[in-house]
Amino acid sequence: MLNNKRFLITQPIxxxxxxxxxxxxxxxxxxxxxxxxxTVYTCDYADPAKTIFKNSGIQVDQAKDNPNYQLSNFxxxxxxxxxxxxxxxxxxxxxxxxxxxxxxxxxxxxxxxIPDEKPWxxxxxxxxxxxxxxxxxxxxxxxxxxxxxxxxxxxxxxPAPAIYKDRSLKPNEQLQKLLIVSSHPPEEVLEAKQILQxxxxxxxxxxxxxxxxxxxxxxxxxxxxxxxxxxAKTVQYCLLSGTPVYVYDAxxxxxxxxxxxxxxxxxxxxxxxYQNDKYPNYxxxxxxxxxxxxxxxxxxxxxxxSLLFHQKHKNDFTTxxxxxxxxxxxxxxxxxxxxxxxxxxxxxxxxxxxxxAASKFEIGGRLYEKDQTIRSLIQEIDRLTQENSHLLxxxxxxxxxxxxxxxxxxxxxxxxxxxxxxxxxxxxxFQ
Numbered sequence: 162m163l164n165n166k167r168f169l170i171t172q173p174i175x176x177x178x179x180x181x182x183x184x185x186x187x188x189x190x191x192x193x194x195x196x197x198x199x200t201v202y203t204c205d206y207a208d209p210a211k212t213i214f215k216n217s218g219i220q221v222d223q224a225k226d227n228p229n230y231q232l233s234n235f236x237x238x239x240x241x242x243x244x245x246x247x248x249x250x251x252x253x254x255x256x257x258x259x260x261x262x263x264x265x266x267x268x269x270x271x272x273x274x275i276p277d278e279k280p281w282x283x284x285x286x287x288x289x290x291x292x293x294x295x296x297x298x299x300x301x302x303x304x305x306x307x308x309x310x311x312x313x314x315x316x317x318x319x320p321a322p323a324i325y326k327d328r329s330l331k332p333n334e335q336l337q338k339l340l341i342v343s344s345h346p347p348e349e350v351l352e353a354k355q356i357l358q359x360x361x362x363x364x365x366x367x368x369x370x371x372x373x374x375x376x377x378x379x380x381x382x383x384x385x386x387x388x389x390x391x392x393a394k395t396v397q398y399c400l401l402s403g404t405p406v407y408v409y410d411a412x413x414x415x416x417x418x419x420x421x422x423x424x425x426x427x428x429x430x431x432x433x434x435y436q437n438d439k440y441p442n443y444x445x446x447x448x449x450x451x452x453x454x455x456x457x458x459x460x461x462x463x464x465x466x467s468l469l470f471h472q473k474h475k476n477d478f479t480t481x482x483x484x485x486x487x488x489x490x491x492x493x494x495x496x497x498x499x500x501x502x503x504x505x506x507x508x509x510x511x512x513x514x515x516x517x518a519a520s521k522f523e524i525g526g527r528l529y530e531k532d533q534t535i536r537s538l539i540q541e542i543d544r545l546t547q548e549n550s551h552l553l554x555x556x557x558x559x560x561x562x563x564x565x566x567x568x569x570x571x572x573x574x575x576x577x578x579x580x581x582x583x584x585x586x587x588x589x590x591f592q
Contacts, residue, residue, distance in 0.1 A: 165198065170239045171238070171242075172201060175201070175214060176205055183377070183394060189214075191322065193218070200222060203244075204518070204522035233258050244519075268295050268296070271303030278304075280308055287308060292314065293308060297318060313496065320482050321400075333387055338364040342378065342395045402475070418464075419470070
């Protein structure tokens with residue numbers, strides 16, 4: 162179905178290894194695997210994600226280079242955050258070719274503090290979308306009222322590559338190796354990590370930006386652990402592979418081990434950890450955070466039951482969470498959408514908005530870079546402070562020894578030997 166089809170995927174920032182960037186990467190990889198020709202367009206492009214895309218052989222163009230795309234260059238334009246290249250907008254205000262690409266818009270969040278995930282450019286999606294996708298019901302409920310009700314919709318639930326289905330997890334009586342995936346692990350989780358390691362001799366690693374490990378999540382990495390503590394995008398890898406997953410993070414807490422009682426509610430919230438309709442910093446929000454000891458107890462006591470649940474339902478999760486099942490359904494449902502040319506005034510306003518967004522994302526990337534530099538400096542200062550603390554302690558201990566009566570007596574006793582040694586050294590130098 163997709164062999165030789167030409168795709169343009171737009172992604173505002175490709176820099177850190179985060180959810181939306183990995184969605185773009187895995188989508189591009191799956192399309193290429195199916196024989197499609199894929200180009201990715203972004204406003205900010207830098208490492209570490211840049212190297213990952215290059216190694217995957219995916220062509221990435223930057224907004225600042227203003228690539229001269231034609232509408233006829235693509236069969237599909239898959240849009241994230243309403244980012245569309247300026248040349249495409251300009252062509253939409255001219256006489257349109259007989260065959261137009263189908264536009265697909267994906268919404269990955271409904272949070273107010275991520276406004277670019279909403280249809281923020283007036284009427285753009287309504288005029289172009291052949292299908293609007295949402296990662297879960299919660300995101301759909303927030304965004305769909307802002308769209309034309311006639312636009313076909315579907316779910317794209319952060320599906321994982323099919324390779325994860327191949328994992329064969331041997332049943333363990335006890336949890337032995339745990340991976341925490343988070344760039345912002347809460348204090349209670351880090352405290353639980355220390356308890357698990359020191360008291361129960363369980364191997365615990367943390368993967369995420371600024372953590373012990375920072376790399377692209379992979380099947381090879383997952384196979385090193387019995388279970389994962391995480392939220393959102395990483396959960397689908399676990400569901401597809403039959404790996405027990407404990408849903409919990411800093412912002413909304415979480416229900417803990419996924420099971421038949423909480424899987425449905427967690428799914429409609431994209432496994433975000435939120436257990437109600439309120440987000441952090443909203444007055445009156447009710448959150449259910451756990452203590453470190455609660456987390457430890459739940460991890461230890463609930464592991465085996467969670468393993469049985471995931472192994473039993475592993476195949477059931479394929480329909481929603483395996484990308485090789487999800488993509489064909491979307492493109493089978495996709496119907497041509499009649500697009501009328503943009504007025505000159507509207508095209509200019511969209512171009513102005515896109516230029517503003519591109520500069521915002523580029524500046525955001527630079528701020529991220531500065532932030533990483535500052536974090537590195539802080540870590541170095543902490544290291545030097547700790548090193549200095551050790552040296553200061555050593556100095557204080559040494560002074561205490563030098564000033565002790567026993568050392569003074571010892572020093573007097575060995576003075577003749579010290580003088581003899583000095584004479585011998587002098588003779589060696591003289592000769």
